[in-house]
Amino acid sequence: MLNVNRLSLFYGKIQVLWDVSLTVAEKEMVAVIGSNASGKTSLLNAISGLSTPSSGTVEFLGRPIEKTPAYLIARLGISHIPEGGGLFPDMKVRENLELGAYIHPGDKEKKETLEWVYGIFPSLAARADQMAKTLSGGERQMLAIGRGLMSKPRLCLLDEPSYALSPLLVMDVFKTIRQLRDRGTTILLVEQDIKRALEMADRAYLLENGRVVSEGPRDLFLQNDHVKKAYLGL
Numbered sequence: 001m002l003n004v005n006r007l008s009l010f011y012g013k014i015q016v017l018w019d020v021s022l023t024v025a026e027k028e029m030v031a032v033i034g035s036n037a038s039g040k041t042s043l044l045n046a047i048s049g050l051s052t053p054s055s056g057t058v059e060f061l062g063r064p065i066e067k068t069p070a071y072l073i074a075r076l077g078i079s080h081i082p083e084g085g086g087l088f089p090d091m092k093v094r095e096n097l098e099l100g101a102y103i104h105p106g107d108k109e110k111k112e113t114l115e116w117v118y119g120i121f122p123s124l125a126a127r128a129d130q131m132a133k134t135l136s137g138g139e140r141q142m143l144a145i146g147r148g149l150m151s152k153p154r155l156c157l158l159d160e161p162s163y164a165l166s167p168l169l170v171m172d173v174f175k176t177i178r179q180l181r182d183r184g185t186t187i188l189l190v191e192q193d194i195k196r197a198l199e200m201a202d203r204a205y206l207l208e209n210g211r212v213v214s215e216g217p218r219d220l221f222l223q224n225d226h227v228k229k230a231y232l233g234l
Contacts, residue, residue, distance in 0.1 A: 001026045001155060001186055002047070007056035007066075009039075009046050016042045017210045019056070024155065029187045031201035033194045033221070033231065039210035040190040041083060044157045047188070048080035049073040060155070075103050077154035083163050085144030089133035093124055096132050096143055100150030110150075117146045120179065138169035142176060149180075156180070158189045162196070174200065194231045198222055 002024040009017040017039050024030045032040050045051040047058055049070030058066040065073055074080075079100075088096055097117060101110045118125035121142045127135065132143060141161055148156060161177060162170040174196050181187060181200060191197040198204055198218045206214040206227065214224065221227045 003059040005057045007053050009053045022205050024188050027184045029181045029201050031189045031197040031204040034207035038207040044159050079148040079151050079153035080157040081144050081148040083160040087132045094128040097147050100147035121146050137165050138172045141173050155186045162193050
């Protein structure tokens with residue numbers, strides 16, 4: 001479904017990605033792990049069109065998209081759920097969700113998708129008329145994921161879904177991600193809670209200083225001495 005090949009990215013004169021390559025197959029969940037400032041968010045930005053790579057290619061469903069504007073990439077079926085959610089705090093829960101369906105303007109289709117998202121997140125249905133800023137941290141993250149699903153994406157890019165959440169809320173959010181995976185949603189997950197990410201992912205890539213230094217099935221990472229010592233505290 002997704003093929004990133006030798007991608008490099010600069011912010012001004014500062015290079016943040018060096019020849020990064022990865023693939024994501026349909027209905028697969030792939031984790032990108034690494035420390036802060038390793039290039040994980042920059043990679044997602046390059047895939048979703050928020051940043052333009054200096055070299056390399058990004059193919060989605062066999063189509064090159066590395067020079068495609070972000071709004072057209074969203075229409076192709078990629079949903080980018082950013083770190084912190086990027087919600088509109090002074091809008092209602094329902095309004096935030098409806099904004100995620102702008103690429104499907106039909107009222108009937110929007111209503112059906114909204115009911116589907118409410119089925120995944122019943123607590124959002126109960127708070128549909130509340131302002132987003134009144135939600136708990138876990139509910140805000142669920143709203144961000146729900147808004148991302150409103151476009152009915154083929155691929156979800158999830159950036160740090162556990163960001164700034166308490167351990168209990170992190171459990172709830174990862175339970176939701178697991179449900180999406182079990183429903184067949186294709187997911188590329190960037191996450192600092194490496195143990196939880198590896199427990200759910202089919203495969204993983206380890207980014208260090210903007211370079212892929214290791215890749216493979218999750219069990220390979222869980223048994224890797226460097227990963228256990230540097231990232232899992234084992």
